[in-house]
Amino acid sequence: MYDAMLAETVTITGAGGDEIEAYLARPLGPGPYGSVVVIHHMPGYDEPTKEITRRFARQGYLAICPNLHHREAPGASPDDAAAASRAAGGVPDERLVGDVAGAAAYLRGLSSANGKVGVIGYCSGGRQAFLAACSLPLDAAVDCYGAFVVGTPPEGSGLTMTPLIGMTDRLSAPLLGLFGAEDQSPSPEQTAELEQALRKFGKTYEFHTYPDAGHAFFAVNRPSYRPQAANEGWQRVFDWFGRYLSA
Amino acid sequence: MCTYITEKIEVDGSGKGPTGWFSVTDASVYVDHPQHAPHEHTVNIDFLNPGIGPSARVALELTEESALALIGAIQAALASAPPGLASGRR
Numbered sequence: 001m002y003d004a005m006l007a008e009t010v011t012i013t014g015a016g017g018d019e020i021e022a023y024l025a026r027p028l029g030p031g032p033y034g035s036v037v038v039i040h041h042m043p044g045y046d047e048p049t050k051e052i053t054r055r056f057a058r059q060g061y062l063a064i065c066p067n068l069h070h071r072e073a074p075g076a077s078p079d080d081a082a083a084a085s086r087a088a089g090g091v092p093d094e095r096l097v098g099d100v101a102g103a104a105a106y107l108r109g110l111s112s113a114n115g116k117v118g119v120i121g122y123c124s125g126g127r128q129a130f131l132a133a134c135s136l137p138l139d140a141a142v143d144c145y146g147a148f149v150v151g152t153p154p155e156g157s158g159l160t161m162t163p164l165i166g167m168t169d170r171l172s173a174p175l176l177g178l179f180g181a182e183d184q185s186p187s188p189e190q191t192a193e194l195e196q197a198l199r200k201f202g203k204t205y206e207f208h209t210y211p212d213a214g215h216a217f218f219a220v221n222r223p224s225y226r227p228q229a230a231n232e233g234w235q236r237v238f239d240w241f242g243r244y245l246s247a
Numbered sequence: 248m249c250t251y252i253t254e255k256i257e258v259d260g261s262g263k264g265p266t267g268w269f270s271v272t273d274a275s276v277y278v279d280h281p282q283h284a285p286h287e288h289t290v291n292i293d294f295l296n297p298g299i300g301p302s303a304r305v306a307l308e309l310t311e312e313s314a315l316a317l318i319g320a321i322q323a324a325l326a327s328a329p330p331g332l333a334s335g336r337r
Contacts, residue, residue, distance in 0.1 A: 043282055073301035079282045083293050084301035086253060087275055153252075214287070216280065223287050224280075 004028040005057045007050070012066060012106045015098020020070040022103060023050050025057035031112030034139075034245025037103045038065040039121030039128045041216070042090075044082035045069060048221050049122075059238055061245070062110055066103045068096065068128075090124070090161065093131055100132040114247040118173070120237065121146060123216060127164065133175065134167035140244035142176045142237055145215050147185035150193045168197040174204035176240040178233045180213035180226070208236060253277040259335045262294040262305035269303050272296050281308035290314035 007025040014020040023045070027033060036056045040049040045067040056063035068091045073081035085091060104117045118140035121129030126146020133141035143149065149164045175198065179191050186194075188209060198205045210217065210229035217226040218233060254276040262271045271294040281289040289308040296303040309317065331337065 043280060076301040079306070080301045080304050082282075083275070083295075083304060083306065084297070086277070087255065087273075087293075087295070087297070222280065223285055 002029050007054050007057065012102050014066060014102040015095040018071060020099060021067040023053050023065045025054045026062045026110065027057055027060055032114035032247050033060055033062050033112050034241060035062040035107035035113055035117040036241060037100055037117065037119045038063055039119065039125030040065055040068065041123035041125050042082065044078035046078040048219060061241065062107050062113055064103045064107055066099045068099060096128050097132060097135040101136050104136065116245045118241050118245050120144065122218060130164055133173045134164065134170045136172065138173040140241055141173045142178065142240060144178045144218060145180060145183055145186065150186060150190040165194060165197050168203065169201045171203050174244050176236060177205065177207040178236060179207065179209045180215060180217050180229065181209050181211045182214035185215060258294065264303060264305055269296055269299055272298065284308040286310060
């Protein structure tokens with residue numbers, strides 16, 4: 001089977017018509033392929049997130065990860081850019097939606113695309129994946145331990161995140177949620193509350209909460225990595241996208 | 248967990264980053280996931296000069312014990328010097 005792929009940095013048009021950097025990984029076959037927008041975690045547009053993006057390409061998806069911190073720190077290293085974004089109060093919700101819309105449009109415009117686009121995000125990106133799926137027409141969404149979909153950041157944090165649970169009725173895509181039982185951001189109580197809202201509005205969803213796992217259990221370069229939860233989680237992700245992003 | 252709480256102060260001094268010395272004007276302190284330290288959470292301290300750009304940054308990721316020891320060491324060092332010796336108003 002032909003399995004060549006290409007990964008490269010590209011420029012896409014994000015929110016407000018801004019040109020931002022993004023990391024694109026795609027199989028080189030003729031397709032048609034489903035597409036995935038990868039939303040990076042709060043520590044930034046880093047190597048492990050690029051590895052995740054390549055993993056989707058290897059699995060047969062056109063995948064792109066927009067650099068959400070590009071505007072605060074063009075050309076800076078991902079950790080410096082993340083610190084600058086954090087000091088500025090985080091990524092504004094409206095800008096996130098515009099950047100994901102731009103990334104999705106870029107993927108749909110590739111000649112090997114089948115037109116279906118999913119979104120996946122980790123940590124703060126999990127919240128942003130939910131936000132994108134409530135704001136844009138998408139075909140599948142995966143929220144990996146996103147905090148503040150339910151609940152608000154502590155007072156005085158300087159961050160402007162608002163809870164998103166009120167947007168649940170606008171969710172445009174089937175939602176897969178992957179969480180750690182030992183996580184407090186989001187806590188099992190908060191994911192249960194989100195589940196209730198999804199049920200209330202008749203949304204298609206699946207939630208899996210892994211025991212012995214906390215926040216960031218997919219992060220292979222961090223002590224929070226939990227191989228069993230991550231391996232099972234990856235399988236769930238590929239099943240989900242296989243189900244909803246096929247032509 | 249991501250605490251999201253960032254303490255920000257203005258500072259007056261210098262720091263040495265990857266490209267050499269620069270004036271530091273701001274500092275951020277927050278407890279969150281580190282980029283590099285082999286712990287799930289650390290006390291993260293950034294010394295910054297946003298006027299130069301986001302790369303003008305000296306970053307530390309310390310365990311809680313180390314951060315508290317650092318506070319003690321700073322206080323002890325200041326206590327052993329004549330009051331005001333290192334003041335910015337001198």
